[in-house]
Amino acid sequence: MSASVESPAAARPEKARSQWRVIGRRFRRHRLAMAGAIVLLLLAICCFGANLIAPYAQNQQDLLLGPVGPGSDGHLLGTDALGRDFLSELLYAGRISLSIGLAVAVLSTIIGTLLGALAGYLGGWVDELIMRTVDLFLIVPAVAVLALALQGLGSSPFTIILVLSAIGWTSIARVARSQVMSLREKEFIEASKLLGASTTRIIVRHMLPNLAGVIAVNVSLAVAAAIIVESTLSFLGFGVQPPQSSWGQLLSDAAGLLGTDQTYLLIFPGVFILVTVLCVNFIGDGLRDAFDQRARRR
DSSP, rough: OOOOOOOHHHHHHHHHHHHHHHHHHHHHHOOOHHHHHHHHHHHHHHHHHHHHSSSTTOOOOOOOTOOOOBBBBTTTOOOOOOOTTHHHHHHHHHHHHHHHHHHHHHHHHHHHHHHHHHHHHHHHHHHHHHHHHHHHHHHHHHHHHHHHHHHHHHHHHHHHHHHHHHHHHHHHHHHHHHHHHHHHHHHHHHHHTTTTTOEEEIIIIIIIGGGGHHHHHHHHHHHHHHHHHHHHHHHOOOOTTTTTTOOHHHHHHTTTGGTTTTTTHHHHHHHHHHHHHHHHHHHHHHHHHHOOOHHHOO
């Protein structure tokens, strides 16, 4: 009578798939996270598909019409002072805001995770150099540095992404460092060293997969942070410049309209930003709970 024995190499991928299924199931059970993901997906589809969905072309003006309130003359969210359909402008502006938020989140997370992992694993002068750089970034007023950098380099979306990423990597770097410092004492890391694995292989193959939960949560929260910072910069006049626009730029354009019959031009961009940030935060909460080892054991 023969019995088949499953090899450890075949068992590891099956175990990994099982863990990811558990994570996916726990995330789907988080109602707010799922609602946030659905709303954010619909918003992204509308914004990035604005060429097909928006009722009017970007910056299409009707100076004779001027500003009219929501629902007037076939304009669902009204028009601005230049007679542009405000719903269309919000969707086109959303492409810039969402692109900046996602790009900054991904780029800053990659930089912060790699530098934090190096600092935590190597220690010594590498750790000191990276952590003192992090401390330097933390004590400098971020908005002031960003405003000065954008004033000198220009305010194109690409420049904004680079500058925000250069500032935003520090928080994930500190988290990644602390996680790696605890992981490097584990038995499987010691075993990898004894087997002759290189530092690069240990970090990429063993350290980073164990940081998946931290990385996923940070990406989601960094999207919200980047959108808020970009909106703040645009409101101060240092963000995206015409003819391009973002939600923050639309807020800035309507800054003096509070209390007038054109207050809707200030409210709608704020609502879009608020909904996006709430959805991203709900997704972050769901990812945090899904990757929580203690929660998975319950």
